[in-house]
Amino acid sequence: MTDPHTARTIVGIVGNVISFGLFCAPIPTMVKIWKMKSVSEFKPDPYVATVLNCMMWTFYGLPFVQPDSLLVITINGTGLFMELVYVTIFFVFATSPVRRKITIAMVIEVIFMAVVIFCTMYFLHTTKQRSMLIGILCIVFNVIMYAAPLTVMKLVIKTKSVKYMPFFLSLANFMNGVVWVIYACLKFDPYILVNPHIYLYCLELKSLHLKKD
Numbered sequence: 001m002t003d004p005h006t007a008r009t010i011v012g013i014v015g016n017v018i019s020f021g022l023f024c025a026p027i028p029t030m031v032k033i034w035k036m037k038s039v040s041e042f043k044p045d046p047y048v049a050t051v052l053n054c055m056m057w058t059f060y061g062l063p064f065v066q067p068d069s070l071l072v073i074t075i076n077g078t079g080l081f082m083e084l085v086y087v088t089i090f091f092v093f094a095t096s097p098v099r100r101k102i103t104i105a106m107v108i109e110v111i112f113m114a115v116v117i118f119c120t121m122y123f124l125h126t127t128k129q130r131s132m133l134i135g136i137l138c139i140v141f142n143v144i145m146y147a148a149p150l151t152v153m154k155l156v157i158k159t160k161s162v163k164y165m166p167f168f169l170s171l172a173n174f175m176n177g178v179v180w181v182i183y184a185c186l187k188f189d190p191y192i193l194v195n196p197h198i199y200l201y202c203l204e205l206k207s208l209h210l211k212k213d
Contacts (some may be wrong), residue, residue: 008187009071019079020079025172026047026086048102056113067127071183131191
């Protein structure tokens, strides 16, 4: 019978694979933007929000914050790199007002992350204290990241078209949430367990049904 540690590793690897697929999902959009030399009606909000989310979770997974969380680091570190590439593409082909918005958001995120790292390492001296602070922040920014598509949802409602929010992407996002919930339960991690994937999927699914109305 598989021991909990091995089972958790296997589930974590599955979670990494699904999450990597989700991080790759914007590639066709980026290729389209590159060919059009314009961001058209696509929004940078989800990518900018995901950058901070990935930075927070990568920091959370470090051994001096939350031990035995290597798989959290691998996927979020990879995701951080990919999201920075997406934001860069958006920046290159966006209009000046959008570029200004992206620049301000990224500067704020970097400064905020630097402050969080400093406060965590300087004022908190145990992994329990550090994981609690960063875990709570991760939950907050997870909510922000998965609420970011609400701006896209508004476009879906306005245009009665789901081309900006594919159904299968929403479904994969839901499945990803389920896998990470299982991962968190195998070695109880309340901060990974409190996951907005599932709840936001319900909102996305509701908006997608508008196409049929």
